[in-house]
Amino acid sequence: MKPRVASYCRCLALLVCSVVFAPGGALADRFRMGVPTAPSHVWTIEANAFAANFAERTGGAHSIAVFPAGQLGNDAQMLQQLQTGALDMAFMPIAEITNRIPELGALYAPYLATDVAAAAKLLASDEARGLLDQLPARIGVVGIGYSLAGMRQIISRGPVQSLDDLRGRKLRITPLDPIRDFYVNAGVAPIPLPLGSVYDALANGQIDAVDMDLENIWKQNYYGLAETVILSNHMMFPMVGLVSAAKWRTLDPELKATITELMTQHFERIAVTYIDAEREYEAELKAAGIEVLPVGPEFFGTALAEWEETWRPKAPVLVRLRQLAAAAESGSAETGQ
Numbered sequence: 001m002k003p004r005v006a007s008y009c010r011c012l013a014l015l016v017c018s019v020v021f022a023p024g025g026a027l028a029d030r031f032r033m034g035v036p037t038a039p040s041h042v043w044t045i046e047a048n049a050f051a052a053n054f055a056e057r058t059g060g061a062h063s064i065a066v067f068p069a070g071q072l073g074n075d076a077q078m079l080q081q082l083q084t085g086a087l088d089m090a091f092m093p094i095a096e097i098t099n100r101i102p103e104l105g106a107l108y109a110p111y112l113a114t115d116v117a118a119a120a121k122l123l124a125s126d127e128a129r130g131l132l133d134q135l136p137a138r139i140g141v142v143g144i145g146y147s148l149a150g151m152r153q154i155i156s157r158g159p160v161q162s163l164d165d166l167r168g169r170k171l172r173i174t175p176l177d178p179i180r181d182f183y184v185n186a187g188v189a190p191i192p193l194p195l196g197s198v199y200d201a202l203a204n205g206q207i208d209a210v211d212m213d214l215e216n217i218w219k220q221n222y223y224g225l226a227e228t229v230i231l232s233n234h235m236m237f238p239m240v241g242l243v244s245a246a247k248w249r250t251l252d253p254e255l256k257a258t259i260t261e262l263m264t265q266h267f268e269r270i271a272v273t274y275i276d277a278e279r280e281y282e283a284e285l286k287a288a289g290i291e292v293l294p295v296g297p298e299f300f301g302t303a304l305a306e307w308e309e310t311w312r313p314k315a316p317v318l319v320r321l322r323q324l325a326a327a328a329e330s331g332s333a334e335t336g337q
């Protein structure tokens with residue numbers, strides 16, 4: 001058989017094999033879902049649980065194959081695949097979305113939320129949710145809703161007493177303008193690297209420090225390569241559940257409602273998990289003997305005010321989010337929550 005004919009036959013065979021019929025004769029979907037995190041990470045665990053619940057709810061008529069640990073590419077590549085319809089769904093940081101729609105940068109404002117519980121409340125606000133409405137028209141993806149990872153901290157290969165010990169040092173950041181600006185203002189040299197490259201970069205000395213959450217610091221064993229965790233809680237780290245807009249248009253309303261309902265349940269479970277787990281990771285790290293240095297906003301000096309000045313015009317919703325955060329904080333101070 002000529003090569004071109006053989007290749008045509010292979011394509012045809014693949015197409016025939018991927019056509020599956022649901023009970024009742026309707027076409028079944030096998031969705032592909034990408035997640036950047038490792039199999040042990042809370043996002044991946046909940047993505048798998050979501051896939052299992054979805055298959056059960058649809059009586060096995062539809063299924064979701066979850067690809068963890070950035071197997072399908074980094075966040076930028078996964079977003080491109082969602083845009084073209086080559087990928088159906090993803091749980092990913094809002095970073096890549098923010099690089100295209102800067103107003104979402106408000107959600108990375110330093111010290112906007114004091115902890116995971118406060119961050120989850122802010123992400124549930126109409127103001128934060130409203131930011132997702134523009135996604136289909138502007139970037140070809142549907143934002144089902146938010147969840148989050150733990151608060152951001154800094155892990156350093158060397159000892160740290162003050163910001164001076166980080167000045168001029170190479171610090172890994174998630175590739176993202178608001179986080180880059182934060183560290184540039186602080187006099188640190190930000191190195192954008194996807195999650196999957198962090199361990200090797202830290203191990204081979206390409207970077208001196210990492211902007212990260214306690215879960216990854218603990219589970220990915222970054223602490224084994226470092227001396228100090230600066231417990232700064234300086235930012236929240238939102239995640240968004242995305243569906244390709246091209247795919248979404250083809251789904252019937254019932255399937256859309258099922259995806260939305262189940263994803264939302266798992267977003268909530270992720271937030272609830274972190275509320276307790278953050279303190280457990282901290283205790284594990286201390287028990288492992290790494291220096292844990294708690295610091296407040298004053299650690300970053302004038303960098304915070306400079307960030308605010310740059311980002312308020314780019315992300316006008318920030319003013320309202322700060323008001324909501326302040327109201328929630330004074331409310332919880334009054335009720336002792």
Ligand code: BEZ
Nearest residue numbers: 036037093149174195212
């Ligand atoms: C990061 O880029 O630091 C990151 C990505 C996904 C989950 C948690 C952290």
